Amino acid sequence: MSPRLTKWERVLPERPDRPEGVNTSHPMRAVVEQIASSPQGWTPERSAKVRDLFDSMAEDWAERNGPDRTEALAEVLERLALPGRRCLEVGCGTGSVLGILADRFDAVVGLDLAMGMLQRADCGGVSLIQGDAGRLPFADGSFDLIVAVNAFLFPAEYKRVLAPSGNLVFVSTNGDRTPIYLSPERVAEALGEEFSGVSAESGNGVWSCFSRHPFWEEAEGA
Numbered sequence: 001m002s003p004r005l006t007k008w009e010r011v012l013p014e015r016p017d018r019p020e021g022v023n024t025s026h027p028m029r030a031v032v033e034q035i036a037s038s039p040q041g042w043t044p045e046r047s048a049k050v051r052d053l054f055d056s057m058a059e060d061w062a063e064r065n066g067p068d069r070t071e072a073l074a075e076v077l078e079r080l081a082l083p084g085r086r087c088l089e090v091g092c093g094t095g096s097v098l099g100i101l102a103d104r105f106d107a108v109v110g111l112d113l114a115m116g117m118l119q120r121a122d123c124g125g126v127s128l129i130q131g132d133a134g135r136l137p138f139a140d141g142s143f144d145l146i147v148a149v150n151a152f153l154f155p156a157e158y159k160r161v162l163a164p165s166g167n168l169v170f171v172s173t174n175g176d177r178t179p180i181y182l183s184p185e186r187v188a189e190a191l192g193e194e195f196s197g198v199s200a201e202s203g204n205g206v207w208s209c210f211s212r213h214p215f216w217e218e219a220e221g222a
């Protein structure tokens with residue numbers, strides 16, 4: 001059986017002022033693909049290099065925050081009414097979506113590799129942890145929801161720390177122009193056939209949600 005992915009209709013229109021496209025040869029494209037393909041794609045050297053890169057961008061990262069950073073995630077949370085209490089955001093950066101996660105979930109953890117990012121995070125009561133999403137410092141089945149916004153996909157680790165009925169939400173806030181980008185089809189493939197997914201374009205971005213138990217098939221649009 002091949003991985004299942006259902007596409008839902010767009011609700012939020014693209015913005016007329018959508019930023020110009022990202023060159024698909026952006027160096028992050030190769031990195032995100034290698035990591036999704038194999039845990040061997042994430043070496044200690046690469047981890048240190050990525051950490052240093054994002055530390056160097058941390059000072060003005062929050063200036064990039066705007067509606068296009070949050071609208072696709074807000075839409076998937078609303079449309080799917082995602083269940084659960086315990087939520088982990090991997091690669092949370094300066095915390096652009098931690099507030100909307102904290103509004104919906106009882107226990108939210110933001111994790112990032114780069115301390116410079118976390119030091120500037122607006123966390124509003126959320127727990128922040130410096131750590132590596134490729135080696136998550138959590139027990140198996142710890143979270144009902146994992147959120148990755150413009151962040152790397154580490155399939156084995158995310159599957160390990162998700163509860164059996166948990167969900168993974170993967171958002172690219174500038175769609176296929178996002179430097180750290182995987183298509184919903186590629187995320188589905190990397191997660192494997194035990195997961196089913198749903199995705200939609202949303203504003204300037206695209207979201208997808210994956211689960212071993214796709215409860216949304218009972219809901220709108222399926």
Ligand SMILES: C[S@@+](CC[C@H](N)C(=O)[O-])C[C@H]1O[C@@H](n2cnc3c(N)ncnc32)[C@H](O)[C@@H]1O
Binds near residue numbers: 054091117133151
């Ligand atoms: C493109 S930024 C996105 C930040 C934030 N999600 C946003 O959309 O504004 C990618 C983030 O992932 C973090 N990151 C990269 N590799 C990581 C890893 N292995 N574990 C945890 N965080 C990581 C970076 O430090 C950076 O903050």
